[in-house]
Each structure stands twice: as C-alpha cells, then as structure tokens.
Amino acid sequence: GAGVSQSPSNKVTEKGKDVELRCDPISGHTALYWYRQSLGQGLEFLIYFQGNSAPDKSGLPSDRFSAERTGGSVSTLTIQRTQQEDSAVYLCASSSGQGNAKNIQYFGAGTRLSVL
Amino acid sequence: LAKTTQPISMDSYEGQEVNITCSHNNIATNDYITWYQQFxxxxxRFIIQGYKTKVTNEVASLFIPADRKSSTLSLPRVSLSDTAVYYCLVGDPSGNTGKLIFGQGTTLQVKP
Structure with a gap:
C-alpha cells in the first residue's frame, strides 16, 4: 500500500479483555516499530522488528504485552487482560532499515485504545 | 541515546519564518539529527534529517553548527496548517535498532 495502515482505528474494550492491534507496513520495509502515545505526551517506544525477529523488546511495559510479525510484513500487537492505564494511541511505523534511513520512519494513523 | 531539549511551545504568525532550536549536548559521533512533525x-511525519552544516528540502531547512551540540529547524513563511508539534531526535541509524526516542516536542501555534 501507499502508507502504513493500522486497524482498527478505534477500539473500546472492557478492563480484563484481550485486544489485538494490527499494522500493515509499507511494502518492502524490513523494519517495523510499535510506539505508544498517551494523551498529551510524547511517543514511547515499545518494540522493534527486523524482518520477523524482534531484537529489541525493551519497551514492552509488562508481560501482558506481546507482538509478532509474520512474513516480514503484517504485525500484531496483543495486550492481554487490559487495564485502564493501557488506554493510549498505539502507533506503528516502518522504515527501510537501511543505513541512515533507519531514522526515517513512516507512521500510521494509530489505533486509539480506550479501556473502560 | 542523546537527550534533547527544545522549547515546549512557540507562537508565530502566518507568513513569518519560524526557527525552532534543539539542544543535544551529549550527541555522539555517529548520531544523526532528525525532525518530525505531528498533527x-x-x-x-518525517520532516528532515542531517548530520552537519545545512540541509534543505522542500519543507524546511536544518542548520547544524560545527560542534553539533544544537540544531535549528527553520520553517519558511509558515501558514496556519503548520500548527503542529515538532520533535527533535538524535540517534545512530547504524545502531542495532534505530528506535526513536521522542521528547515532549515543541508545540507551534501559527496565528492568522
């Protein structure tokens, strides 16, 4: 596709439920990132994929958070037993992962998660 | 990753040039300076990236002095649609992850 696509755009769930957020990166981009942005705050790094591998999971806030990437393309971020503090906008980005372009990331519009 | 400091907010008027300065005193040799815009x-959205001296594209210019401890994003003749948050980041793109560390950014308000 032309850009990074995320779905759903909005998700409302009840505390304790599991949610899955999906990201379709730009075709051919080997690097994929998940970030989280709370209201009025900057972005918080969650996890990085290079291909299907996740060499950096350092930003995942707890073991309730997990992510996978298949076929070097689509990625899914799963949050188990959601809590109210998980409410935020979850942003996905991709880049070519090559040289200086690694810092040039293309972001999707995000998934706004609300945990009631 | 080097920490950056930038003003929390700035006001401008349509047609003016806006300069946003970012301090990064602990920038490392391999770090690049990258600016993003968020509506x-x-x-x-990526705006511009540079390593030293001056970089210019169709959107903005980036000025980096010789010591690289700061950088200035210059937006020529801003319009109302340039109202956004602007983030300055430094990082080594040759590093293992290329993960970006976002600060609070600078909220630019352009007034008519």
Whole structure:
C-alpha cells in the first residue's frame, strides 16, 4: 500500500479483555516499530522488528504485552487482560532499515485504545 | 541515546519564518539529527534529517553548527496548517535498532 495502515482505528474494550492491534507496513520495509502515545505526551517506544525477529523488546511495559510479525510484513500487537492505564494511541511505523534511513520512519494513523 | 531539549511551545504568525532550536549536548559521533512533525490525531511525519552544516528540502531547512551540540529547524513563511508539534531526535541509524526516542516536542501555534 501507499502508507502504513493500522486497524482498527478505534477500539473500546472492557478492563480484563484481550485486544489485538494490527499494522500493515509499507511494502518492502524490513523494519517495523510499535510506539505508544498517551494523551498529551510524547511517543514511547515499545518494540522493534527486523524482518520477523524482534531484537529489541525493551519497551514492552509488562508481560501482558506481546507482538509478532509474520512474513516480514503484517504485525500484531496483543495486550492481554487490559487495564485502564493501557488506554493510549498505539502507533506503528516502518522504515527501510537501511543505513541512515533507519531514522526515517513512516507512521500510521494509530489505533486509539480506550479501556473502560 | 542523546537527550534533547527544545522549547515546549512557540507562537508565530502566518507568513513569518519560524526557527525552532534543539539542544543535544551529549550527541555522539555517529548520531544523526532528525525532525518530525505531528498533527492532532495523526502519527508523526518525517520532516528532515542531517548530520552537519545545512540541509534543505522542500519543507524546511536544518542548520547544524560545527560542534553539533544544537540544531535549528527553520520553517519558511509558515501558514496556519503548520500548527503542529515538532520533535527533535538524535540517534545512530547504524545502531542495532534505530528506535526513536521522542521528547515532549515543541508545540507551534501559527496565528492568522
């Protein structure tokens, strides 16, 4: 596709439920990132994929958070037993992962998660 | 990753040139300086990246002095649509991850 696509755009769930957020990166981009942005705050790094591998999971806030990437393309971020503090906008980005372009990331519009 | 410091907010008027300065005293030799723009309810958008001296593209210019401890993003003749949050980041793109560390950014308000 032309850009990074995320779905759903909005998700409302009840505390304790599991949610899955999906990201379709730009075709051919080997690097994929998940970030989280709370209201009025900057972005918080969650996890990085290079291909299907996740060499950096350092930003995942707890073991309730997990992510996978298949076929070097689509990625899914799963949050188990959601809590109210998980409410935020979850942003996905991709880049070519090559040289200086690694810092040039293309972001999707995000998934706004609300945990009631 | 080097920490950056930038003003929390700035005001400007349409047609003016806006300069946003970012301090990064602990920048490392391999670090690049990258600026992003974010509109409400959207993901950040890459604006410009540089290593030293001056870089210019169709959107902005980036000025980096010789010591690289600061950088200035210059937006020529801003319009109302340039109202957004601007983030300055430094990082080594040759590093293992290339993950970006976002600070609070500078909220630019352009007035008519």
């Amino acid at each position: 409400p309810s959207q993901g950040p």
